[in-house]
Amino acid sequence: MDGSFPAAADMHGQADEAFRAEIDAFLDAELTEELRAAGRETTGLKSPRWACDAWRKRLNARGWFAPSWPVEYGGAGWSAEQRLYFENACAERDAPIVMNSGVRTIGPLIIAEGTEAQKAHYLPAILTGEHEWCQGFSEPQAGSDLSALSLRATQEGDAFVLNGSKVWTSFAHYATHMFLLARCEPGSMGRDGLVFLLVEMNRPGIRVRPIDFISGEHETNEVFFDNVHTPAADRIGEIGAGWTAARALMAIARSNNTTTGLLRRALRAARRGMAGAPASRDLTILAMKVDAFEALEARASGGDVAVSPAARSSVLKVLATELHQAITEAGLAIAPNSHFAQAKYLSTRAATIYSGTSEVHRNILAHAIGCP
Numbered sequence: 001m002d003g004s005f006p007a008a009a010d011m012h013g014q015a016d017e018a019f020r021a022e023i024d025a026f027l028d029a030e031l032t033e034e035l036r037a038a039g040r041e042t043t044g045l046k047s048p049r050w051a052c053d054a055w056r057k058r059l060n061a062r063g064w065f066a067p068s069w070p071v072e073y074g075g076a077g078w079s080a081e082q083r084l085y086f087e088n089a090c091a092e093r094d095a096p097i098v099m100n101s102g103v104r105t106i107g108p109l110i111i112a113e114g115t116e117a118q119k120a121h122y123l124p125a126i127l128t129g130e131h132e133w134c135q136g137f138s139e140p141q142a143g144s145d146l147s148a149l150s151l152r153a154t155q156e157g158d159a160f161v162l163n164g165s166k167v168w169t170s171f172a173h174y175a176t177h178m179f180l181l182a183r184c185e186p187g188s189m190g191r192d193g194l195v196f197l198l199v200e201m202n203r204p205g206i207r208v209r210p211i212d213f214i215s216g217e218h219e220t221n222e223v224f225f226d227n228v229h230t231p232a233a234d235r236i237g238e239i240g241a242g243w244t245a246a247r248a249l250m251a252i253a254r255s256n257n258t259t260t261g262l263l264r265r266a267l268r269a270a271r272r273g274m275a276g277a278p279a280s281r282d283l284t285i286l287a288m289k290v291d292a293f294e295a296l297e298a299r300a301s302g303g304d305v306a307v308s309p310a311a312r313s314s315v316l317k318v319l320a321t322e323l324h325q326a327i328t329e330a331g332l333a334i335a336p337n338s339h340f341a342q343a344k345y346l347s348t349r350a351a352t353i354y355s356g357t358s359e360v361h362r363n364i365l366a367h368a369i370g371c372p
Contacts, residue, residue, distance in 0.1 A: 004115055010204045011181070012292065016082075016085070017280055018202045019082060019085070019365070020085060020089075021249060022087065023086055023089050024089060025107075025146050026062065027090065027093050027095065028093070028245070030058045030340035031093050031094075031095055032076065033057055034190060035054060035080060035095065036049075036093060036094040036095070036097055036216040037052075037094075037095040038051035038096050039051070039094040039097060039265075040094040040096050040269075041092075041314060041340070042096070042097050043099035043215070043217070043340060043344050043347050044120060044213075044217050044219050044343075044347045045097070045170060045219055045347070046096075046097050046098060046099040046100075046171075047097045047098070047175065048096075051096040051131060052096055052097075052098045053093060054096075055098060055099070056129050057129070060127050060128065060129075063075075063076055063104060064076050064086070065100075065127055065128060066079050066080070066107065066126075067086055067105045067110070068083060068108065069103070069111065069123075070170065071112065072110055073119065074123060074127045078266070079297060079368050080301035081298060083301070084297065084301065085249075087259060087260065088257070088260060088261050088264060088294075089262045089333065090261060091095035091261040091262070091265045092123055092264070092268075094150055094268075095263075097223065097262070097265070098213070099134075100126075100132075100133075101126075101133040101134060101135060101170075101171075102126035102132065102252070102326035103126060103135040104132075104133075104180075105133075105249055106122075106126075106137070106179045106198075106250070107122075107126050107255045108252050109122060109179075109236060109245065109248060109249045109252065110122055110123060110236070111123070112248065113236050113237060113245060113248065113333040114236060118198075118234075118236075122198070123143075123323050128363075129175050129179050130176070131201060131214055132171070132174060132175045132176050132177070133175055133176075133177050133178065133179060134169050134170060134171050134172040134175035134177075134178050135169065135170065135178070135180075135200075135253075136165060136169055136172075136178045136179065136180030136181070136199075136223060137149070137168050137180065137181055137246070138149075138164040138168045138169070139151060139165060139166055140165065140167055141169060143168075143353075146181070146246065147190045147191045147243070148190075149181060149182070149183060149194075149226065150164055150183060151163070151166065151180070151181075151182040151183060152164055152183055152184075152263050152354060153163035153176055153182035153184040153195050154184075155199065155203065155232060156229075158231060158232050158233070159229045159230060159231055159232055160182070160184065160195070160197065160227055160229070160230055160231075160232055161228065162197075162199070162205075162225040162227075162228040162229075162230060163225055163226065163227060163228075163230075164182070164224075164225055165223060165224045165225065166178075166180065166222070166223045166225075167211075167223075168211070168220045168221075169208075169218050169221045169222070170219050170221075170225050171219060171221075171301060171320065172201070172208050172220075172221040173208050173210060173218070173221055174236060175201050176200065176201055177198060177199065177200055177201060178198075178199045178201055178223070179196065179197070179198055179199075179249070180196075180197050181194055181195070181196055181197075181201060181242050181243075181246050181251065182194065182195055182242070183195075183311060184239055184242070185240055188240075191243040192243075192245050193240055193244030194240070194241070194246070195235055195237075195239050195240065195242040196236045196237055196242035196245035196246055196249075197230060197237055197242075198234040198235065198236070199228070199230045199234065200230070203228050203229065203230060204228070204229075204298060205226040205227050205228040205229075206223065206224070206225060206228055207223070207224040207226070208221050208223050208224075208316065209221060209222045209223075209224070209367055211297065212345070213225065213344045213346065214344040214346055214348060215342070217343070217347070223324055233273075240290070250313075250355065250356070251300050251309050251310055251313045251356050252313075259297065259320065260293060260294040260297050261292065261329065262320075262324065263293065263323060263324055264290060266327040266344065267287055267290060267327055267329070268322055268347075269331060269340070269341075269344060270283055270328070270330055270334060270341075271283060271325055271340075272333030273331055273334045273335030273338055273340070273341050274334055274335075275335075280330065280334060282330045282333070283327075283330055283334075286323070286326060286327050286330060289326075290323065290327075293319055293320060293323060293364050296315075296316070296319070297316060297320075300312050300316055302348065307368060308368055310364055310370035311364060312369070313364050314356075314361035314362075314364045314368075315361075315365065317355060317356070318352075318358050318361045318365075319328070321348075321352045321358070322351075322352060322358065324347045324348050324350055324351050325349070325352065328341075328344045328345045328347075328348045329345060331344060332344075
């Protein structure tokens with residue numbers, strides 16, 4: 001156990017051999033050295049935009065950009081085991097990290113809960129890259145306690161008028177659309193009186209202000225809404241019942257924010273920092289934990305875990321993000337003067353905060369096993 005990738009036959013003995021061969025051949029042929037370098041040098045949530053665009057086009061041309069989507073909506077329709085093999089194969093070859101919110105979160109929600117018109121309008125544009133999505137949940141006074149949000153959505157005829165702000169909105173600076181949660185019933189509190197809206201980012205009255213990381217990178221933003229008009233029909237679910245859609249989306253997001261592939265990328269990055277130094281016992285132990293997490297992720301993704309969807313996503317989120325932080329901490333200890341190791345370390349500090357803090361998820365798990 002050296003922290004590298006186990007042999008494919010050992011890791012994925014049940015995966016179809018022809019499928020593995022097809023994946024490997026495609027990746028070896030299509031991943032140029034420029035794309036591999038972009039993936040290898042990525043320190044944040046996703047690779048540079050040019051690399052993401054180039055890699056998305058190559059994947060979409062093969063029908064593989066949305067591995068979990070059904071084939072009828074332009075996805076690959078792969079099993080959980082096939083998706084896991086593909087992600088690990090991409091990680092092993094340093095493919096660009098795309099982390100597309102359209103494919104990973106709002107797309108699956110539209111497939112599950114959207115109208116036929118919404119599916120026809122939004123899903124193809126996600127696959128082609130015409131639409132880039134960002135998530136508008138957190139607010140200055142509503143972070144992990146999402147039900148405390150106050151962005152107002154006042155209905156005027158067949159439209160909502162939005163006033164308020166969102167914060168920590170990843171990649172809003174180049175998103176074309178935002179899915180957001182807003183309060184549509186005056187005087188409502190908590191989870192009642194909310195609406196889940198799909199909003200075009202070029203609507204008059206929307207202003208995006210960058211939040212720079214301590215590492216110097218720019219991924220998150222503040223977004224301000226000043227009398228922004230958006231169609232009431234551009235929503236998921238009923239007016240006043242936005243919390244139901246938000247819960248479904250958060251379960252999707254929490255279960256795939258930090259995956260085995262990302263953890264293996266972090267391990268590889270940490271090992272590159274060793275530069276001939278003796279083997280790291282910490283990295284060896286962390287590699288064993290990644291192997292264990294992969295087994296859990298495979299079982300959970302395949303539905304082979306007898307817990308509620310909320311508890312399942314919370315388990316994956318807590319374990320993956322805390323393990324990701326531990327790997328980048330070990331990488332920094334190995335190469336404390338490396339700018340790359342420093343940036344990787346800093347980029348994972350928020351991992352246990354976004355999509356709900358670890359404390360929030362431990363409360364969810366406590367309730368799931370009957371704790372008061």
